[in-house]
Amino acid sequence: MNETREADELEVEETGGPRKHAIHVRGLEHVYGTGKKKFTAVDHISFSVEESRFYTLLGPSGCGKSTTLHCIAGLERPTSGEIELGDTVVVSSRRFVPTHRRDIGMVFQDYAVWPHMTVFENVAFPLRVSRHKVRDVKERVMRILETVGMAHLSQRRPSELSGGQQQRVSLARALVREPSVLLLDEPLSNLDATLREQMRAELRQIQRRLKVTTIFVTHDQYEALAMSNRIAVMRNGTIVQEGTPREIYREPKDAFVASFIGVSSFIEGTLQTTDDDGFGWVDSNVGRMRTRVSPDAVAGDRVLVVVRPEGVVLQPLGTESQENHFPAVVDYRLYLGGGYDYRLQVGGVPVRATRPANEPYRNKDKAVVHLPAEECIAIPAGEEQHAPPPGTIPEDPRDQVPGGLT
Amino acid sequence: MTLLGDRPAAAAPPPPPAARPSRRSWRPSGRVVLTVVVVAILLYLVAGPLIMLVGSSFQDSSTGLPLSAGAEWTLENYTRVFGNEQTYTALGNTLIFAGGALAIAFTLAVLFAWLIERTDIPFPNASFVLLVAPSGMPFLIVSIAWSLLLNPTNGLINQLLDTWFGFTVNIYSMAGMIFVQGIGMVPITFLLVSAAIKGMSSSLEDAASTSGATLPQTLRRVTVPMMTPALLGAFVYLIVNVVDTLDVPLVLGLPGHEIVLSSQVYLTSRPPAGLPDYGAASVYGILMIGMVIVPLLVYNRLIGRANAYTTIGSRARHPKKLQLGIWRYPALGLLGLYVLIGFVLPFLVLIWVSIQPFYEGISQAAVDRITFDGYRDIFSSGAVGEAFLNTLILGAAAGITAVALATLTSWLIVRSRSRATWMLDLLAFMPHAFPGVAIGLSISLIYLVLPIPIYGTIWIVVLAMATQYVSLGTRLTTSGIVQIQETLEKAGATSGAAMRTVWRRILVPLLRPAFVNAFLLVFLASIQNLTLPLMLQSPDNTVASTLLWGHWDRGNVTSAAVLSVVMTIITVLAAGFLRNTTRKM
Structure with missing residues (x-):
């Protein structure tokens, strides 16, 4: 991706x-x-x-x-x-x-391919109803059917086509009058x-x-x-x-965007200082951490630190003292084929991480989680509650992360 | 991607986008204009007669026509009608007649539908066809046939009963009316009930049995509740039909002095002797509307709820058929007996009478008298040709008008988000609650008063018929339009087609099956209908049904029988054609 x-x-x-x-x-x-x-x-x-x-x-x-x-x-x-x-x-x-x-040309969710016309007639329709006489109807229809890979089925009826094929017809019909x-x-x-x-x-x-x-x-x-x-x-x-x-x-403007697009973990905190390089320090629920800072946030604001599961790194115990390293417990993990989806507890805050399958952390293990500063962004905390309550499973992660992790 | 050929550079650029601004948008304004026009037409057709009916019920029409100069406002019609004992007799008779006929029709129809759809009765398909065949026979003809079979003087069966057992049965009685009406309604009831049974997805019953329910439990807790809306819907629909019917009450009720509301309206507004009493007739008409409106409102709610549990869509999953065992052939025999009584016997007696110069029992002498003069006389008579032409015009014109109006109404109801929808809904539904005798009465009054010269022509009957059947048509076209996804129309617009092109190239072709079905149904109902042509009868607008009634009423039994045979053949064939197209849909 x-x-x-x-x-x-x-x-x-x-x-x-x-x-x-x-x-x-x-x-x-x-x-x-x-x-x-x-x-x-x-x-x-x-x-x-x-x-x-x-x-x-x-x-x-x-x-x-x-x-x-x-x-x-x-x-x-x-x-x-x-x-x-x-x-x-x-x-x-x-x-x-x-x-x-x-x-315009338009493609509808339910295809809207006319059942009483063949594929060819469907696609020819926009040219035939055009107020300008179109001479090379056949050629143009066949060309666009070629483009969508449906030329060989031009004489079929929509009822004989699969959903995907109907959608191609619909696309051809939308494109045929350019x-x-x-x-x-x-x-x-x-x-x-x-x-x-x-x-x-x-x-x-x-x-x-x-x-x-x-x-x-x-x-x-x-x-x-x-x-x-x-x-x-x-x-x-x-x-x-x-x-x-x-x-x-990478830079969701608010918690809604962050939670609607991709999977996010949210850590609440207060923005303490901002640097010129776009980074700053946040006094968060899990501890003091360095993050990128959204232009909308200024020092002293209540902020949410957004971190994507792909950015989260797991480390063995003993590295807690380093920057943005925090002690964590593996609540449970789900196997995704390409790796694991970890549900972690970091100082009482739920954090998700997608990690390769070869890492040794198991359910209830203690570990250290590293939230690299460039993978975190502090955004102004809205009035709404966005982080899911600890311990809940929002959705099957297999739906949310196609192809697992790379 | 291999499928991506290059766009040829030589391709002529598309014609410049013709996004010429139009001063007004067609979408809202086109719809608004259409809505206004359709509402206006429906108001004229439906609300007009209703207003006329209510108006004339409050007018003293003994000195002239209602709602015209000289007529006075009065409550006298109401006091007269409700002070008359006859009113309560007619009211009671109507209830007994409707209740009895429906009981017979439903008992037999549910039994037959269950036998054919859910048991291993032999020859289910042939049985189905034979069961619905009698629906092609108009009630007028069925009544005449039963009068020939069971009238107390010289009914064919009565002659046999008298000879063999020494008693006779009088068909000119309430019991006789109930019997004929009930038997005659079995086919339509059967069609409604078996559609409900067939439409029910058997997976719902399977789900019950896999949940551990026994067969009786499944029947009681799933099958019956699932079918209730459809059955009640059919029941109410038929109540309206029975209350409305004039055929049986005229042919069998009048000789036996069993008057129901419909025949009361007929007798009051078209008395055999004396002046018509339009005021009292209107009150009776309103009384009839009152009788059917409550069950109809319930029915409309049920239809709405029935849509909530749609049972259609079962994919040819044939439910387990109950093994009848030794009862298979007795069950078939019962079905055969019905076909014999409901269709074969009446049809045979009509044929027999039609080839007799005068009506008598079956004897060697009668066989020697067999003649086809009746047929020759009828077909050489100009009046008959004219009546059949009028019938054809009536059926076709009423069918086209009702379907055209119904289509526009349905489209507006289904597609429009406008607030006028409820009005269209109501207007399209009202004729359903408007008994034919009342429609006939008020429409005749309207064109007696209004200076529109259609009184006494076939066109006043066409108008009345279109009004009567616009509800039926709307139900059919609405279900047709609902099945067409709206995006099919939208895709037409986004492909550059104007509204009329979308109608011509997309909607009309897709709706063709619904059109054909609705047209044939209205056509068939119109040519069978006796009530409206009779209420609006004049020498110039005779149709087949009024011609037939006229011959029968005047005692030309042979001519009536000949016409009955001819009409039965025509309508049974038309009905067969209709079922055939319906099945193909």
Whole structure:
């Protein structure tokens, strides 16, 4: 996963220079209902997507990500705000371009492949209903079917296709008229795990090659991290944090982002001093420790030190005196195949660590945990309680860490 | 990735995105316009007659038409109706008639459905077909046939009974009415019940037995509760049908002076002699609505709850069939006996009478008198041709109107998030609680008063029929639209298709099975319906059912029998066609 991200960042540098923005969303608001039943699904959000980039709206269900996408598609009419696609304003206070006049392609979670048409007819539909006469329909349809690997099944009916194949048809149909914007509404979440991983890679490759600006909606953090150029993490109708996958993962802005994306352990404390190099000292529940410091935190703040399980190191007893080394007890560990998921108690604080299988620590062993300063980040403590209560098992870690540890 | 060929550089750039701004959005405004239009049409069709009915019930119409100049507001109709002992007799008769007929229909239908779906009775498929075949025979014809078989003067069976046992049975009685109505409702009841049994996933019962429940426990705690909504739904649906029916009360009730509410409305508004009493008829109509509205409201709640426990989706998991052992053939015999009584016997007597110059018992002399003159006379008569043409127009026009209106209504109800939905729901549901005699009465009053020249034409019947069956149509088209995921429409829009293109290329093709099914059902119901054409009858809008009733009423028994045979053949074939398309869906 790390390598993919590095590659993405390299690509940014290669192409270099500022890109044009293909999508602008400004002050978008969408309110359902009126009076007491009023519900603000999207609360004045703004973002822009550069041309040819893969932009992800990530958040738990009900955060407003799908509503935002539907507003961009014109399937919902926002209460207020502006949307610009390419050089065209499609939504403003005075203007609302209907869906079929927008230069978009969209893939739906349930595929929405028309059952009464063959694969070919499904994909040809956008060209045939186009107000401009398209001459080379057959050629264009076959070319895009080739791209998604479905050319050999062009005469099949959707009922004869698997879920993954239907989703390819859906993708081909969205791409066939070469839209300037591709909208993906949780396209992978109906697929089974293996297929999902394969489609994830393929989808991204196709997008990268066709260079179509893409907005992707998902609740799956791993999809978001693996596929995106940029991610906007949404919650309660607002964007909590926006950045590259690496920024989101390494420098979560608050405890919500830290806990929603990846697995995090939280250690409460008070920020004592900050240094110029982005590091500082925290007087934490487990002891005094050096960590990276979020720009939002200033000395004297209550902070949460966030540490990812991959960054945690286990050491034999006797090393407690070193910087960021603390005595710990192994509560229990779960075998993941590639390694172990350790649940540790560090001075009463639960900390998770993923370690290779060859380390000797067993259930109830005493050890020393090393939380390297560059793997820890201190963020302002919100008002909410984020760390799970000690001793609980949040979820099966096998779901959370695909492929175990590397 | 090998599948990634290069995008050919020569590919012509796509036509420039045509994101021309439109001043208004089609989505909300298109829907709003459609909603307003559909609500307006439904209000006119459904609320109009209701208002007319209530209005005329409060008017003294002895001097003229209700709600017209000169008519006065009064409570006199109500005091007159409720002061009349006849009202309570009719009310009581209606309850006895409906209760008795439903008891017979449900007992037999549940038994047959259970035998066919859950036991190893021989020839289940053929039995199924034979059981539903009588549903093609209109109640008017069934009643006529039973009158020919069991009337006290010269009924065929009565002649035999008299000769052999020295007693006769009088079909012109409450018991006779209940018998004929009950037997006649078995096929439709059977269809509703067996659908409920078949639709139930057997894995639910398997889950009960793997939890340690015995067969009786499973039946009592899982099977019956699971089927309750469907059974009660069928029950209420049929209550409305029985209260509403006019065929049996006319053919068998009038000669025996057994009056129910529906025949009371008919007699009051179209008396054989004297002036119609529209005021009193309206009060009776309102009384009928009152009778069916409570069970219907319960029914609507049940339908809502039934959706909560959807039992459809069992994947051809055939539940264990009970071994009947030596009872297999007796069970089949019982089923055969029903088919004999419910269909074969009535049909045979009609054929027999249709080839006799006058009606008498079976004898050598009668066999010698066999003639096909009846058929020749009927088919050479211009009136018959006109009546059949009118019937065809009626069925087709009512079917198209009801289905078109039902489709738009359903789409708005299912897809719209607007607050007008409850109104559409209510309007589409109301005709269900609106007995045919009351619809017929109020629609005839409307077009007597309004200067729209359709009174006395076939089109007033079409209008009434479309009003009557828009509920039925809406139920079918709603379930059709619910099965179409909304994203299929949205995908059309995001592919660049305008609303009308989405309808033409996506919705209509996908809905075709539902259309065909709903159309055939309304068509069939319309050509069998006697109530509305009779309530709206005039010399120019005779249809097959009113023609038949006219011949029977005037004592042209042979002509009535000939028409019955012809109509039975047509409707049984149409019903068979309908079942066939339904099964293919």
